[in-house]
Amino acid sequence: MLAGLKALFSGTKQLRKIFRQMYVIGARSFFLIALIAAFTGMVLGLQGYYTLVKFGAEGMLGALIALSLIMELGPVLAAIMVAGRAGSAMAAEIGVMRISDQIDALTVMDIDPLGYLVSPRIAASLITFPLLTALFDVIGILGGYVSGVIMLGMNGGVYFYRIDTSVVWHDVSGGFIKSLVFALIVSSISCFQGYFAHMRRDGVGPVAVGNATTSAVVTSCILILVADYILTSFLL
Amino acid sequence: MTQGAWDIRLENLKLGYGDTVVLHDVAATLPGGKISVILGGSGGGKTTLLRHILGLSRPLAGKIYLGGHDIFALPDKEFRRLRRSMGVLFQDGALLGGLTLAENVGLSLYEHTNLRFDDIRGLVLHKLSLVGLEDFADYYPNQLSGGMRKRAGLARALATDPPLLLCDEPTSGLDPINAAQMDALLLAMREQYPDMTIVSVSHDLASLYNIADHVLVLNSGTVAFSGSLEELKNTDDPFLRRFLDRKADRVPAAAARNPELAPKVRAALDAWLSR
Ligand SMILES: Nc1ncnc2c1ncn2[C@@H]1O[C@H](COP(=O)(O)OP(=O)(O)OP(=O)(O)O)[C@@H](O)[C@H]1O
Ligand SMILES: [Mg+2]
Numbered sequence: 001m002l003a004g005l006k007a008l009f010s011g012t013k014q015l016r017k018i019f020r021q022m023y024v025i026g027a028r029s030f031f032l033i034a035l036i037a038a039f040t041g042m043v044l045g046l047q048g049y050y051t052l053v054k055f056g057a058e059g060m061l062g063a064l065i066a067l068s069l070i071m072e073l074g075p076v077l078a079a080i081m082v083a084g085r086a087g088s089a090m091a092a093e094i095g096v097m098r099i100s101d102q103i104d105a106l107t108v109m110d111i112d113p114l115g116y117l118v119s120p121r122i123a124a125s126l127i128t129f130p131l132l133t134a135l136f137d138v139i140g141i142l143g144g145y146v147s148g149v150i151m152l153g154m155n156g157g158v159y160f161y162r163i164d165t166s167v168v169w170h171d172v173s174g175g176f177i178k179s180l181v182f183a184l185i186v187s188s189i190s191c192f193q194g195y196f197a198h199m200r201r202d203g204v205g206p207v208a209v210g211n212a213t214t215s216a217v218v219t220s221c222i223l224i225l226v227a228d229y230i231l232t233s234f235l236l
Numbered sequence: 237m238t239q240g241a242w243d244i245r246l247e248n249l250k251l252g253y254g255d256t257v258v259l260h261d262v263a264a265t266l267p268g269g270k271i272s273v274i275l276g277g278s279g280g281g282k283t284t285l286l287r288h289i290l291g292l293s294r295p296l297a298g299k300i301y302l303g304g305h306d307i308f309a310l311p312d313k314e315f316r317r318l319r320r321s322m323g324v325l326f327q328d329g330a331l332l333g334g335l336t337l338a339e340n341v342g343l344s345l346y347e348h349t350n351l352r353f354d355d356i357r358g359l360v361l362h363k364l365s366l367v368g369l370e371d372f373a374d375y376y377p378n379q380l381s382g383g384m385r386k387r388a389g390l391a392r393a394l395a396t397d398p399p400l401l402l403c404d405e406p407t408s409g410l411d412p413i414n415a416a417q418m419d420a421l422l423l424a425m426r427e428q429y430p431d432m433t434i435v436s437v438s439h440d441l442a443s444l445y446n447i448a449d450h451v452l453v454l455n456s457g458t459v460a461f462s463g464s465l466e467e468l469k470n471t472d473d474p475f476l477r478r479f480l481d482r483k484a485d486r487v488p489a490a491a492a493r494n495p496e497l498a499p500k501v502r503a504a505l506d507a508w509l510s511r
Pocket of ligand 2: 284327
Protein backbone atom coordinates (compact mmCIF):
# COMPACT_ATOMS: atom_id res chain seq x y z
CA MET A 1 0.00 0.00 0.00
CA LEU A 2 2.71 2.48 1.02
CA ALA A 3 4.95 1.30 -1.80
CA GLY A 4 1.99 1.70 -4.12
CA LEU A 5 1.40 5.26 -2.99
CA LYS A 6 5.09 6.09 -3.21
CA ALA A 7 5.23 5.05 -6.84
CA LEU A 8 2.02 6.92 -7.66
CA PHE A 9 3.28 9.67 -9.86
CA SER A 10 6.88 8.83 -10.66
CA GLY A 11 8.22 8.96 -14.21
CA THR A 12 6.76 9.40 -17.66
CA LYS A 13 6.36 5.67 -18.19
CA GLN A 14 4.23 5.61 -15.10
CA LEU A 15 2.23 8.53 -16.50
CA ARG A 16 1.58 6.53 -19.63
CA LYS A 17 0.15 3.68 -17.58
CA ILE A 18 -1.97 6.13 -15.62
CA PHE A 19 -3.39 7.58 -18.85
CA ARG A 20 -4.21 4.10 -20.05
CA GLN A 21 -6.08 3.33 -16.86
CA MET A 22 -7.83 6.71 -16.99
CA TYR A 23 -9.13 5.68 -20.37
CA VAL A 24 -10.28 2.32 -19.03
CA ILE A 25 -11.87 3.70 -15.85
CA GLY A 26 -13.00 7.10 -17.06
CA ALA A 27 -13.64 7.31 -20.76
CA ARG A 28 -15.29 3.92 -20.92
CA SER A 29 -17.60 4.69 -18.00
CA PHE A 30 -18.67 7.96 -19.60
CA PHE A 31 -21.91 6.85 -21.25
CA LEU A 32 -22.97 4.66 -18.37
CA ILE A 33 -22.54 7.54 -15.94
CA ALA A 34 -24.33 9.96 -18.28
CA LEU A 35 -27.27 7.58 -18.63
CA ILE A 36 -27.63 6.89 -14.91
CA ALA A 37 -27.24 10.58 -14.12
CA ALA A 38 -29.89 11.65 -16.62
CA PHE A 39 -32.46 9.28 -15.17
CA THR A 40 -31.51 10.07 -11.58
CA GLY A 41 -31.99 13.78 -12.29
CA MET A 42 -35.30 13.19 -14.07
CA VAL A 43 -36.68 11.07 -11.24
CA LEU A 44 -35.52 13.64 -8.70
CA GLY A 45 -37.29 16.30 -10.77
CA LEU A 46 -40.56 14.40 -10.86
CA GLN A 47 -40.52 13.25 -7.27
CA GLY A 48 -39.25 16.55 -5.95
CA TYR A 49 -41.80 18.56 -7.87
CA TYR A 50 -44.79 16.65 -6.53
CA THR A 51 -43.45 16.81 -2.98
CA LEU A 52 -42.62 20.50 -3.10
CA VAL A 53 -45.89 21.43 -4.77
CA LYS A 54 -47.75 20.26 -1.64
CA PHE A 55 -45.98 23.00 0.30
CA GLY A 56 -46.26 25.50 -2.51
CA ALA A 57 -42.48 25.45 -2.70
CA GLU A 58 -41.96 24.05 -6.20
CA GLY A 59 -39.75 27.02 -6.96
CA MET A 60 -37.09 25.37 -4.76
CA LEU A 61 -36.85 22.37 -7.11
CA GLY A 62 -33.53 23.49 -8.62
CA ALA A 63 -31.95 23.84 -5.21
CA LEU A 64 -33.27 20.47 -4.05
CA ILE A 65 -31.93 18.64 -7.08
CA ALA A 66 -28.57 20.38 -7.22
CA LEU A 67 -27.82 19.93 -3.54
CA SER A 68 -28.88 16.28 -3.47
CA LEU A 69 -26.75 15.55 -6.49
CA ILE A 70 -23.67 17.52 -5.56
CA MET A 71 -23.47 16.43 -1.93
CA GLU A 72 -24.84 12.89 -2.02
CA LEU A 73 -26.10 11.20 -5.12
CA GLY A 74 -23.40 12.31 -7.54
CA PRO A 75 -20.39 11.01 -5.60
CA VAL A 76 -22.14 7.91 -4.26
CA LEU A 77 -23.92 6.72 -7.39
CA ALA A 78 -20.98 7.49 -9.67
CA ALA A 79 -18.66 5.58 -7.33
CA ILE A 80 -21.00 2.59 -7.11
CA MET A 81 -21.41 2.47 -10.89
CA VAL A 82 -17.67 2.67 -11.45
CA ALA A 83 -17.08 0.02 -8.78
CA GLY A 84 -19.35 -2.29 -10.75
CA ARG A 85 -17.79 -1.47 -14.08
CA ALA A 86 -14.11 -0.74 -13.48
CA GLY A 87 -13.56 -2.16 -9.98
CA SER A 88 -14.72 -5.60 -11.06
CA ALA A 89 -12.47 -5.42 -14.11
CA MET A 90 -9.47 -4.45 -11.97
CA ALA A 91 -10.02 -7.37 -9.58
CA ALA A 92 -10.54 -9.86 -12.40
CA GLU A 93 -7.58 -8.70 -14.48
CA ILE A 94 -5.14 -8.65 -11.59
CA GLY A 95 -6.58 -11.91 -10.24
CA VAL A 96 -5.99 -13.68 -13.55
CA MET A 97 -2.46 -12.31 -13.62
CA ARG A 98 -1.94 -13.71 -10.13
CA ILE A 99 -3.13 -17.23 -10.83
CA SER A 100 -1.27 -17.48 -14.14
CA ASP A 101 2.12 -16.55 -12.60
CA GLN A 102 2.21 -13.19 -14.40
CA ILE A 103 2.69 -11.32 -11.14
CA ASP A 104 5.51 -13.67 -10.19
CA ALA A 105 7.02 -13.05 -13.62
CA LEU A 106 6.99 -9.31 -12.89
CA THR A 107 8.60 -9.93 -9.52
CA VAL A 108 11.45 -11.95 -10.95
CA MET A 109 12.03 -9.24 -13.56
CA ASP A 110 12.45 -6.94 -10.55
CA ILE A 111 9.41 -4.96 -11.64
CA ASP A 112 7.43 -4.07 -8.53
CA PRO A 113 3.95 -5.47 -9.23
CA LEU A 114 2.42 -2.88 -6.94
CA GLY A 115 4.03 -0.05 -8.85
CA TYR A 116 3.28 -1.66 -12.18
CA LEU A 117 -0.30 -2.79 -11.64
CA VAL A 118 -1.78 -1.20 -8.55
CA SER A 119 -0.55 2.37 -8.33
CA PRO A 120 -1.50 3.40 -11.90
CA ARG A 121 -5.02 2.20 -11.16
CA ILE A 122 -5.22 4.07 -7.87
CA ALA A 123 -3.82 7.23 -9.43
CA ALA A 124 -6.13 7.02 -12.42
CA SER A 125 -9.11 6.52 -10.10
CA LEU A 126 -8.17 9.56 -8.03
CA ILE A 127 -8.21 11.62 -11.22
CA THR A 128 -11.26 10.16 -12.93
CA PHE A 129 -13.69 9.77 -10.02
CA PRO A 130 -14.04 13.53 -9.40
CA LEU A 131 -14.43 14.12 -13.14
CA LEU A 132 -17.09 11.44 -13.46
CA THR A 133 -18.82 12.82 -10.38
CA ALA A 134 -18.86 16.31 -11.89
CA LEU A 135 -20.27 14.84 -15.08
CA PHE A 136 -22.91 13.03 -13.04
CA ASP A 137 -23.87 16.26 -11.25
CA VAL A 138 -24.17 18.32 -14.43
CA ILE A 139 -26.16 15.74 -16.36
CA GLY A 140 -28.34 15.06 -13.32
CA ILE A 141 -29.18 18.76 -13.03
CA LEU A 142 -30.05 18.83 -16.72
CA GLY A 143 -32.20 15.73 -16.18
CA GLY A 144 -34.05 17.56 -13.43
CA TYR A 145 -34.54 20.46 -15.83
CA VAL A 146 -36.05 18.13 -18.39
CA SER A 147 -38.67 16.73 -16.03
CA GLY A 148 -39.28 19.89 -13.94
CA VAL A 149 -39.19 22.58 -16.59
CA ILE A 150 -39.84 20.96 -19.94
CA MET A 151 -42.32 18.30 -18.85
CA LEU A 152 -43.99 19.87 -15.81
CA GLY A 153 -43.87 23.45 -17.03
CA MET A 154 -41.85 25.12 -14.29
CA ASN A 155 -40.07 28.35 -15.07
CA GLY A 156 -36.55 27.57 -16.33
CA GLY A 157 -35.08 30.82 -15.05
CA VAL A 158 -36.26 30.08 -11.51
CA TYR A 159 -34.81 26.56 -11.72
CA PHE A 160 -31.30 27.78 -12.44
CA TYR A 161 -31.59 30.88 -10.25
CA ARG A 162 -32.34 28.68 -7.24
CA ILE A 163 -29.35 26.48 -8.03
CA ASP A 164 -27.14 29.51 -8.34
CA THR A 165 -28.21 31.01 -5.02
CA SER A 166 -28.33 27.86 -2.91
CA VAL A 167 -25.21 25.92 -3.88
CA VAL A 168 -22.13 27.19 -2.08
CA TRP A 169 -18.49 26.26 -2.50
CA HIS A 170 -18.58 24.16 0.66
CA ASP A 171 -21.11 21.79 -0.96
CA VAL A 172 -19.01 21.39 -4.07
CA SER A 173 -15.79 20.75 -2.18
CA GLY A 174 -17.61 18.27 0.06
CA GLY A 175 -18.73 16.29 -2.98
CA PHE A 176 -15.20 16.49 -4.36
CA ILE A 177 -13.68 15.15 -1.14
CA LYS A 178 -16.19 12.31 -1.13
CA SER A 179 -15.35 11.34 -4.69
CA LEU A 180 -11.64 11.23 -3.82
CA VAL A 181 -12.25 9.01 -0.82
CA PHE A 182 -14.50 6.71 -2.87
CA ALA A 183 -11.84 6.52 -5.59
CA LEU A 184 -9.32 5.34 -3.04
CA ILE A 185 -11.77 2.80 -1.62
CA VAL A 186 -12.84 1.30 -4.95
CA SER A 187 -9.41 1.14 -6.57
CA SER A 188 -7.46 -0.15 -3.60
CA ILE A 189 -10.06 -2.73 -2.60
CA SER A 190 -10.48 -3.99 -6.16
CA CYS A 191 -6.75 -4.19 -6.85
CA PHE A 192 -5.96 -5.96 -3.62
CA GLN A 193 -8.82 -8.43 -3.97
CA GLY A 194 -7.29 -9.45 -7.30
CA TYR A 195 -3.74 -9.27 -6.00
CA PHE A 196 -4.43 -11.73 -3.20
CA ALA A 197 -6.72 -14.01 -5.22
CA HIS A 198 -4.28 -16.89 -4.63
CA MET A 199 -4.66 -16.64 -0.86
CA ARG A 200 -8.43 -16.98 -0.76
CA ARG A 201 -9.96 -19.75 1.30
CA ASP A 202 -13.22 -19.82 -0.67
CA GLY A 203 -11.78 -21.23 -3.88
CA VAL A 204 -8.73 -21.71 -6.07
CA GLY A 205 -7.93 -20.84 -9.68
CA PRO A 206 -10.75 -19.31 -11.75
CA VAL A 207 -13.21 -19.71 -8.87
CA ALA A 208 -10.94 -17.59 -6.69
CA VAL A 209 -10.80 -14.90 -9.37
CA GLY A 210 -14.57 -14.92 -9.61
CA ASN A 211 -14.93 -14.63 -5.85
CA ALA A 212 -12.32 -11.89 -5.71
CA THR A 213 -14.31 -9.93 -8.30
CA THR A 214 -17.53 -10.35 -6.36
CA SER A 215 -15.90 -9.31 -3.09
CA ALA A 216 -14.32 -6.32 -4.79
CA VAL A 217 -17.69 -4.94 -5.87
CA VAL A 218 -19.60 -5.88 -2.72
CA THR A 219 -16.94 -4.61 -0.31
CA SER A 220 -16.46 -1.41 -2.31
CA CYS A 221 -20.18 -0.65 -2.31
CA ILE A 222 -20.58 -1.27 1.40
CA LEU A 223 -17.53 0.81 2.27
CA ILE A 224 -18.69 3.61 -0.03
CA LEU A 225 -21.93 3.88 1.92
CA VAL A 226 -20.22 3.61 5.31
CA ALA A 227 -17.63 6.20 4.34
CA ASP A 228 -20.40 8.39 2.95
CA TYR A 229 -22.15 8.38 6.31
CA ILE A 230 -18.96 9.21 8.18
CA LEU A 231 -17.94 11.95 5.72
CA THR A 232 -21.39 13.50 5.68
CA SER A 233 -21.44 13.73 9.45
CA PHE A 234 -18.10 15.52 9.36
CA LEU A 235 -18.86 17.77 6.42
CA LEU A 236 -22.33 18.96 7.41
CA MET B 237 28.26 -8.91 -7.40
CA THR B 238 29.75 -12.36 -7.83
CA GLN B 239 32.48 -13.09 -10.35
CA GLY B 240 32.45 -16.21 -12.48
CA ALA B 241 29.70 -18.73 -12.87
CA TRP B 242 27.24 -19.16 -10.03
CA ASP B 243 26.51 -22.48 -8.55
CA ILE B 244 23.30 -23.22 -6.72
CA ARG B 245 23.65 -24.99 -3.41
CA LEU B 246 20.61 -26.50 -1.75
CA GLU B 247 21.10 -27.31 1.92
CA ASN B 248 18.72 -29.56 3.83
CA LEU B 249 15.72 -27.96 2.25
CA LYS B 250 12.21 -28.69 3.35
CA LEU B 251 9.72 -27.13 0.95
CA GLY B 252 5.98 -27.01 0.96
CA TYR B 253 2.83 -24.95 1.15
CA GLY B 254 1.41 -24.27 4.59
CA ASP B 255 1.29 -27.61 6.35
CA THR B 256 1.86 -29.83 3.32
CA VAL B 257 5.47 -30.77 2.80
CA VAL B 258 6.27 -31.30 -0.88
CA LEU B 259 10.02 -31.91 -0.67
CA HIS B 260 12.23 -32.76 2.30
CA ASP B 261 15.94 -33.30 2.92
CA VAL B 262 16.91 -31.75 -0.39
CA ALA B 263 20.66 -31.35 -0.50
CA ALA B 264 22.52 -30.88 -3.76
CA THR B 265 24.77 -28.55 -5.67
CA LEU B 266 23.93 -27.52 -9.20
CA PRO B 267 27.29 -26.58 -10.74
CA GLY B 268 27.92 -23.13 -12.19
CA GLY B 269 28.41 -22.65 -15.92
CA LYS B 270 26.73 -25.98 -16.65
CA ILE B 271 23.31 -27.19 -17.64
CA SER B 272 21.54 -28.95 -14.80
CA VAL B 273 18.36 -30.82 -15.51
CA ILE B 274 15.83 -31.47 -12.76
CA LEU B 275 13.90 -34.65 -13.42
CA GLY B 276 10.90 -35.94 -11.61
CA GLY B 277 7.37 -37.19 -11.99
CA SER B 278 4.41 -34.94 -12.45
CA GLY B 279 3.52 -33.33 -9.14
CA GLY B 280 6.95 -34.25 -7.82
CA GLY B 281 7.84 -30.73 -6.73
CA LYS B 282 10.02 -29.49 -9.59
CA THR B 283 8.16 -26.22 -10.00
CA THR B 284 8.08 -25.86 -6.23
CA LEU B 285 11.86 -26.16 -6.08
CA LEU B 286 12.29 -23.56 -8.84
CA ARG B 287 9.96 -21.11 -7.08
CA HIS B 288 12.13 -21.35 -3.99
CA ILE B 289 15.36 -20.85 -5.92
CA LEU B 290 13.73 -17.70 -7.32
CA GLY B 291 12.90 -16.56 -3.82
CA LEU B 292 9.17 -16.47 -4.59
CA SER B 293 8.42 -18.77 -1.66
CA ARG B 294 10.34 -19.31 1.56
CA PRO B 295 11.50 -22.80 2.50
CA LEU B 296 10.03 -24.39 5.61
CA ALA B 297 13.59 -25.23 6.59
CA GLY B 298 17.07 -25.20 5.08
CA LYS B 299 19.01 -22.78 2.94
CA ILE B 300 19.57 -21.92 -0.70
CA TYR B 301 22.89 -20.42 -1.80
CA LEU B 302 23.30 -18.67 -5.14
CA GLY B 303 26.92 -18.05 -6.00
CA GLY B 304 27.68 -18.31 -2.29
CA HIS B 305 24.91 -15.99 -1.07
CA ASP B 306 22.24 -17.33 1.23
CA ILE B 307 19.33 -15.79 -0.68
CA PHE B 308 16.94 -15.63 2.24
CA ALA B 309 19.53 -13.95 4.48
CA LEU B 310 20.35 -11.19 1.97
CA PRO B 311 18.86 -7.76 2.58
CA ASP B 312 15.93 -7.16 0.27
CA LYS B 313 17.81 -4.68 -1.90
CA GLU B 314 20.74 -7.03 -2.42
CA PHE B 315 18.43 -9.90 -3.20
CA ARG B 316 16.57 -7.90 -5.79
CA ARG B 317 19.90 -7.09 -7.40
CA LEU B 318 20.74 -10.75 -7.44
CA ARG B 319 17.38 -11.61 -8.95
CA ARG B 320 17.97 -9.15 -11.77
CA SER B 321 20.57 -11.66 -12.97
CA MET B 322 18.02 -14.41 -13.36
CA GLY B 323 16.09 -15.18 -16.49
CA VAL B 324 13.05 -17.32 -15.90
CA LEU B 325 10.79 -19.34 -18.13
CA PHE B 326 7.64 -20.24 -16.19
CA GLN B 327 5.90 -23.52 -16.85
CA ASP B 328 2.98 -21.85 -18.63
CA GLY B 329 5.04 -19.02 -20.05
CA ALA B 330 3.46 -16.39 -17.77
CA LEU B 331 3.58 -13.80 -20.54
CA LEU B 332 1.69 -10.64 -19.65
CA GLY B 333 -1.62 -10.98 -21.45
CA GLY B 334 -2.01 -7.26 -22.07
CA LEU B 335 1.29 -6.85 -23.90
CA THR B 336 2.47 -8.06 -27.30
CA LEU B 337 5.30 -10.57 -27.55
CA ALA B 338 7.74 -7.79 -28.37
CA GLU B 339 6.61 -5.78 -25.36
CA ASN B 340 6.84 -8.85 -23.16
CA VAL B 341 10.37 -9.64 -24.27
CA GLY B 342 11.47 -6.02 -23.90
CA LEU B 343 9.63 -5.43 -20.65
CA SER B 344 12.44 -5.50 -18.12
CA LEU B 345 14.73 -3.37 -20.32
CA TYR B 346 11.90 -0.92 -20.91
CA GLU B 347 10.93 -0.67 -17.26
CA HIS B 348 14.42 -0.38 -15.82
CA THR B 349 15.99 2.02 -18.31
CA ASN B 350 14.83 5.19 -19.98
CA LEU B 351 14.87 3.51 -23.38
CA ARG B 352 11.71 3.54 -25.45
CA PHE B 353 10.28 0.45 -27.11
CA ASP B 354 11.55 1.67 -30.47
CA ASP B 355 15.08 1.73 -29.10
CA ILE B 356 15.00 -1.90 -27.99
CA ARG B 357 12.96 -3.36 -30.82
CA GLY B 358 16.06 -4.59 -32.66
CA LEU B 359 17.23 -6.51 -29.64
CA VAL B 360 13.76 -7.86 -29.00
CA LEU B 361 13.40 -9.10 -32.57
CA HIS B 362 16.77 -10.81 -32.28
CA LYS B 363 15.68 -12.63 -29.12
CA LEU B 364 12.41 -13.63 -30.76
CA SER B 365 14.28 -14.93 -33.80
CA LEU B 366 16.28 -17.21 -31.50
CA VAL B 367 13.03 -19.05 -30.80
CA GLY B 368 11.65 -18.64 -34.33
CA LEU B 369 8.97 -16.11 -33.45
CA GLU B 370 10.24 -12.93 -35.10
CA ASP B 371 7.17 -12.87 -37.34
CA PHE B 372 4.87 -12.85 -34.33
CA ALA B 373 6.37 -9.88 -32.51
CA ASP B 374 3.14 -7.91 -32.55
CA TYR B 375 0.83 -10.75 -31.59
CA TYR B 376 -0.73 -10.97 -28.15
CA PRO B 377 -0.07 -14.14 -26.12
CA ASN B 378 -3.69 -15.27 -26.49
CA GLN B 379 -3.30 -15.30 -30.26
CA LEU B 380 -0.57 -17.95 -30.05
CA SER B 381 -0.42 -21.68 -29.40
CA GLY B 382 0.80 -23.04 -26.09
CA GLY B 383 4.14 -24.07 -27.56
CA MET B 384 4.63 -20.65 -29.12
CA ARG B 385 3.91 -19.00 -25.78
CA LYS B 386 6.51 -21.22 -24.18
CA ARG B 387 9.10 -20.24 -26.79
CA ALA B 388 8.24 -16.58 -26.33
CA GLY B 389 8.68 -17.07 -22.58
CA LEU B 390 12.19 -18.34 -23.25
CA ALA B 391 12.91 -15.31 -25.44
CA ARG B 392 11.84 -13.08 -22.56
CA ALA B 393 13.99 -15.04 -20.13
CA LEU B 394 16.98 -14.49 -22.41
CA ALA B 395 16.29 -10.79 -22.95
CA THR B 396 18.95 -9.56 -20.56
CA ASP B 397 21.52 -12.34 -21.14
CA PRO B 398 21.14 -13.40 -17.50
CA PRO B 399 23.98 -15.28 -15.77
CA LEU B 400 21.38 -17.63 -14.34
CA LEU B 401 18.71 -19.12 -16.56
CA LEU B 402 15.89 -21.16 -15.02
CA CYS B 403 13.48 -22.96 -17.33
CA ASP B 404 10.42 -24.88 -16.18
CA GLU B 405 9.79 -27.60 -18.78
CA PRO B 406 11.02 -25.72 -21.85
CA THR B 407 10.29 -28.63 -24.17
CA SER B 408 7.00 -30.02 -22.92
CA GLY B 409 4.16 -29.37 -25.31
CA LEU B 410 6.51 -28.81 -28.25
CA ASP B 411 6.79 -30.94 -31.36
CA PRO B 412 10.07 -32.89 -31.70
CA ILE B 413 11.59 -30.34 -34.07
CA ASN B 414 10.88 -27.37 -31.86
CA ALA B 415 11.88 -29.34 -28.77
CA ALA B 416 15.22 -30.13 -30.39
CA GLN B 417 15.48 -26.46 -31.33
CA MET B 418 15.01 -25.46 -27.69
CA ASP B 419 17.69 -27.92 -26.62
CA ALA B 420 20.03 -26.58 -29.28
CA LEU B 421 19.34 -23.06 -28.06
CA LEU B 422 20.26 -23.94 -24.47
CA LEU B 423 23.44 -25.65 -25.68
CA ALA B 424 24.27 -22.59 -27.78
CA MET B 425 23.75 -20.35 -24.76
CA ARG B 426 26.19 -22.47 -22.78
CA GLU B 427 28.71 -22.18 -25.62
CA GLN B 428 28.31 -18.45 -25.98
CA TYR B 429 28.19 -17.60 -22.28
CA PRO B 430 30.52 -19.97 -20.42
CA ASP B 431 29.52 -18.34 -17.14
CA MET B 432 25.82 -18.89 -17.63
CA THR B 433 24.32 -21.39 -15.21
CA ILE B 434 21.30 -23.09 -16.71
CA VAL B 435 18.73 -25.07 -14.79
CA SER B 436 16.06 -26.80 -16.78
CA VAL B 437 13.15 -28.86 -15.55
CA SER B 438 12.10 -31.73 -17.71
CA HIS B 439 10.57 -35.13 -17.89
CA ASP B 440 11.74 -35.60 -21.43
CA LEU B 441 14.52 -38.20 -21.54
CA ALA B 442 15.65 -37.34 -25.06
CA SER B 443 16.17 -33.78 -23.98
CA LEU B 444 17.98 -34.95 -20.85
CA TYR B 445 20.54 -36.94 -22.85
CA ASN B 446 20.95 -34.03 -25.24
CA ILE B 447 21.70 -31.21 -22.90
CA ALA B 448 22.39 -32.28 -19.33
CA ASP B 449 25.76 -31.88 -17.68
CA HIS B 450 24.31 -32.46 -14.26
CA VAL B 451 21.11 -34.21 -13.25
CA LEU B 452 18.94 -33.89 -10.15
CA VAL B 453 16.23 -36.52 -9.85
CA LEU B 454 13.36 -35.94 -7.45
CA ASN B 455 11.31 -38.88 -6.28
CA SER B 456 8.85 -39.45 -3.45
CA GLY B 457 9.50 -36.08 -1.93
CA THR B 458 13.25 -36.03 -1.89
CA VAL B 459 16.42 -36.22 -3.98
CA ALA B 460 16.81 -39.64 -5.58
CA PHE B 461 19.97 -38.72 -7.47
CA SER B 462 22.28 -35.79 -7.95
CA GLY B 463 25.31 -36.18 -10.16
CA SER B 464 26.67 -36.01 -13.67
CA LEU B 465 24.86 -37.46 -16.65
CA GLU B 466 27.56 -40.16 -16.96
CA GLU B 467 26.99 -41.27 -13.39
CA LEU B 468 23.27 -41.41 -13.98
CA LYS B 469 23.66 -43.53 -17.11
CA ASN B 470 25.76 -46.06 -15.22
CA THR B 471 23.59 -46.24 -12.14
CA ASP B 472 22.19 -49.52 -10.98
CA ASP B 473 19.59 -48.04 -8.63
CA PRO B 474 16.38 -49.90 -9.50
CA PHE B 475 14.14 -46.82 -9.45
CA LEU B 476 16.49 -44.79 -11.63
CA ARG B 477 16.89 -47.66 -14.08
CA ARG B 478 13.11 -47.93 -14.38
CA PHE B 479 12.88 -44.21 -14.95
CA LEU B 480 15.64 -44.23 -17.57
CA ASP B 481 14.37 -47.34 -19.32
CA ARG B 482 10.84 -45.93 -19.26
CA LYS B 483 9.37 -48.91 -17.44
CA ALA B 484 5.98 -48.41 -15.88
CA ASP B 485 5.93 -49.19 -12.20
CA ARG B 486 2.40 -50.49 -12.23
CA VAL B 487 1.56 -53.51 -14.37
CA PRO B 488 -0.42 -52.27 -17.39
CA ALA B 489 -2.63 -55.35 -17.45
CA ALA B 490 -3.96 -54.46 -14.02
CA ALA B 491 -4.55 -50.88 -15.11
CA ALA B 492 -6.44 -52.03 -18.20
CA ARG B 493 -8.72 -54.32 -16.24
CA ASN B 494 -11.58 -51.96 -15.51
CA PRO B 495 -13.74 -52.74 -12.52
CA GLU B 496 -17.23 -53.83 -13.51
CA LEU B 497 -19.56 -50.82 -13.74
CA ALA B 498 -22.55 -50.86 -11.45
CA PRO B 499 -25.62 -51.93 -13.49
CA LYS B 500 -27.29 -48.55 -12.97
CA VAL B 501 -24.22 -46.69 -14.29
CA ARG B 502 -23.77 -49.16 -17.15
CA ALA B 503 -27.39 -48.74 -18.23
CA ALA B 504 -27.24 -44.95 -18.07
CA LEU B 505 -23.99 -44.87 -20.02
CA ASP B 506 -25.32 -47.24 -22.70
CA ALA B 507 -28.54 -45.25 -22.99
CA TRP B 508 -26.58 -42.03 -23.51
CA LEU B 509 -24.14 -43.58 -26.00
CA SER B 510 -26.98 -44.99 -28.12
CA ARG B 511 -29.08 -41.84 -28.04
N1 LIG C 1 0.18 -23.19 -4.45
C1 LIG C 1 0.14 -24.44 -3.96
N2 LIG C 1 -0.49 -24.70 -2.82
C2 LIG C 1 -0.54 -25.94 -2.31
N3 LIG C 1 0.03 -27.01 -2.88
C3 LIG C 1 0.69 -26.82 -4.04
C4 LIG C 1 0.78 -25.53 -4.64
N4 LIG C 1 1.49 -25.65 -5.78
C5 LIG C 1 1.82 -26.94 -5.87
N5 LIG C 1 1.34 -27.66 -4.83
C6 LIG C 1 1.53 -29.10 -4.59
O1 LIG C 1 2.89 -29.37 -4.60
C7 LIG C 1 3.16 -30.58 -5.25
C8 LIG C 1 4.27 -30.36 -6.27
O2 LIG C 1 3.80 -29.48 -7.27
P1 LIG C 1 4.77 -28.92 -8.39
O3 LIG C 1 3.99 -27.94 -9.18
O4 LIG C 1 6.02 -28.47 -7.76
O5 LIG C 1 5.03 -30.24 -9.24
P2 LIG C 1 5.87 -30.41 -10.57
O6 LIG C 1 6.94 -31.37 -10.27
O7 LIG C 1 6.25 -29.11 -11.12
O8 LIG C 1 4.80 -31.12 -11.51
P3 LIG C 1 4.59 -30.97 -13.11
O9 LIG C 1 5.63 -31.79 -13.77
O10 LIG C 1 3.23 -31.55 -13.32
O11 LIG C 1 4.67 -29.52 -13.42
C9 LIG C 1 1.86 -31.06 -5.85
O12 LIG C 1 1.41 -32.14 -5.05
C10 LIG C 1 0.92 -29.92 -5.72
O13 LIG C 1 -0.35 -30.38 -5.37
MG1 LIG D 1 5.78 -28.03 -12.73
